[in-house]
Amino acid sequence: MNENVWQRDEVDSPCIQICVVHPETRLCTGCNRSIDEISAWSKMTPEVRRLIMAELPKREAAPKGRRGGRAARLKR
Structure with a gap:
């Protein structure tokens, strides 16, 4: 095996293949990144x-917590 193989020193993506963006927070429920962070990840520097x-x-x-459910709808 060649020990002189070039390797990139990059920060791995935190993606866990559960890609659902929460409508209120606008963050991915799998990795907690924003849509902008996800789309720009490949262009970011390792520091960023x-x-x-x-x-x-x-x-x-x-x-956290419930949004109200049936009880909240009945109060309207």
Whole structure:
């Protein structure tokens, strides 16, 4: 095996193949990235990708709790 194989030093995508954008937060429920971040990922520098990766655990793609359901509709 050749040990002198060139390798790219890139930050891997956080995509987990669950690509659903939440209508309120506009974040992917799989990776927590915005649509703009997803579309620009391949053009970003490794530094910018690292910044986004560090921020992802703090994001919530889908709001916690229920939105009201039947009880909220009946109150209208």
